Amino acid sequence: MANEPVSALLNAELSRPDSPLRAIDPRQHPVLADLKRARYLSRPLVYPESELRAFGADLLGAVELLTALPKRLFDGDVERTCRALGLDPRKAELVGDFEARSPSRFGRIDAYHDGEALRILEFNVGGSVGGQEWVEPLADMFWADDAFREFGTAHGLHYLKQTKLLAGALRESAAPVTSGHDPVIAMVEGTGGLDLYAEGSWYLLRRLLQAEGLDCRIGEVHELEVTASGVRFQGERVDLVYRLFDLDQVVDDPDAWRTTVRLRDAHRSGQVALWAPLECDLIDNKRFLAYLSDPRLRGHMSQDERDLVDRVLPWTRALVPGAAGLDAVVADCRERREHLILKPDAGFASRGITCGWLVSDEQWADALRRGAAEGAVAQQRVVPREEVAVNVETGLTESWDACLGLYWVPGGLGGGGGRLVHSGEPADSTDRRLAPMFLYPDQGADRH
Structure with missing residues (x-):
């Protein structure tokens, strides 16, 4: 399918040897410079705003359905849910019971645009979803360039600021604990997790949240102290624990297990906010997709809900x-x-x-x-439509497949960006590019 019209205009501009857009270098951004192995597309991905907003509404509806599945299918019984999902029964012990109210919505979907609409490939639920360290900085970097900003302003381009939206959601989640002041946040990995994951992601995310005015500490679960008087991290009282570790990282670690259970209880008693609650690790399970897609398994859904799922989710078994x-x-x-x-x-x-x-x-x-x-x-x-982009080193156009990572926060869409491989190559190809996502106003878009 042909590119969006604004993409075609960008490619035409990049085709000019003297175009100032050809000089944009994401590695000049102070955060992106630390992503040593990342490579970038020469242009952003652009989409009509009305399409993204409509898809965003369906996405949030699908998230609500996904979150409701344990109650609808298993009467909210954690043990039954874990058995049905093939999960280690010790995870049921860690989760305990599902909370009375649904946890704060946060996560990322992976989606392809098939030329007609966006289709969800999978849901990733909880605080440990990746990509947050580059999504907003990459869009910021393009917008900071005078030539691109002039082009973008002429065509109404704008973008959702993922880190700012996340920071707002964290403040809102912590509000019952903080009583009005900004939260002190502990970003907590599992034991040994910082050595494995943090260098190219969590430390950079912390820098971005600090730039939004949040007091963020980072460390591992053994540095948490949970007592009747509150939660301390590295010796300091904290209001919100941003959970980077998953249940797999604590089920075989007795000390981490005990700390996680205390943390769960402190969250439920209102001593600390937990982003994200332990039950999110159960929702983040591929088998649940079949309960949304398979006609034999989705008798729990209304016709409107089935129609919603069929709009966004491919056949899944x-x-x-x-x-x-x-x-x-x-x-x-x-x-x-x-x-x-x-x-x-x-x-x-x-x-x-x-x-x-x-x-x-x-x-x-x-x-x-x-x-x-x-x-x-x-x-x-799902066969993604081809995204055509100019290779500024050769001047030739190349075709790419874009997997969009779109975030959601309690208030709605939370920004996103694309991970691209050459058209036809598998998603795990080693030759990948990153691209920010911009929206442009079109007929039917509502900017208010």
């Missing part, structure tokens, strides 16, 4: 070890090989996926056998 009807699901997936992607339940960051259109029948059958034995989700392939 769960391969649940030992489940009734598993052989039929596997047989159906074998027939659909060229149109399906298989994602292991335990996978993340594109790890362990099998693209049916890239493998042989025998390889696909092997992948399905593993998925049926270990747990996996099969999903209809």
Whole structure:
């Protein structure tokens, strides 16, 4: 499909050898400079605002459905929910009970635009979702360039400031604890987690939140002290714990387990705000997608809810070890090989996926056998529209596939950006680019 008209104008400008837009270098940004291995597209991704706003409304509706599934399907019973999702029963012990009110909405979806509409590939729920360290800085960097800002102003371009929206959501979440003052925030990884994940992400996110005026500390779960008098981190009283660790990081660590349980209880008693509550780790499960998509599993939904899901979510089926009807699901997936992607339940960051259109029948059958034995989700392939961009080094145009990471916060859409690979390459290709996302006003857009 042809690019959006504003994208075409950007490409035309970048095609001019003397265009000042060709000189934009994201590595000049003080935060982006620390992302040593990141590479960037020559232009932002742009979308009509009315489309993004309409999709955002459907996205929030889908998130509400996702959050409601444990109550609708399992009467809010944590143990039953974990059994159905194939989760370690010790996670049910950690979560305890579902909270009376839904936790603050925060997360990121991965989505493709198929040329007609945006389609959700998966939900990532909770504080540990990635990409926040570059989304707003990359958009800021483009907008700070005089030539790009002149172009953007002429065409009404604007963007959602992800870090600012997140900072506002954190203040709101902490408000019952702080009684009006800005929260002191502890960003907490699991034991050893900072060595694994923090260098290119969490420290940069902390810098961005500090730039929004928030007092943020960063460390690991063993540095938390939870007592009857409050929660301290590195010896200082804190109002909000920004949870970067997941339940897998604490189930086998007795000290971290005890601290996590105390933290959970302190949050529920109002001593501290927890971003995000432990139950988010149950919601963040690929099997739940089948409860939204599979006609045999979605009797809990109204027709309007089914229509909403069908607008945004591709055909999705769960391969649940030992489940009734598993052989039929596997047989159906074998027939659909060229149109399906298989994602292991335990996978993340594109790890362990099998693209049916890239493998042989025998390889696909092997992948399905593993998925049926270990747990996996099969999903209809979404073919992304091509995003054309000028390579400013060669002057040639190149085609890219863009996976959009779109965030949501309690107030609505929370910004986003794109991770791109050359068209037709798998999502885990080593040759990837990052791009900010801008919106432009179009007929039907409401800027108020």
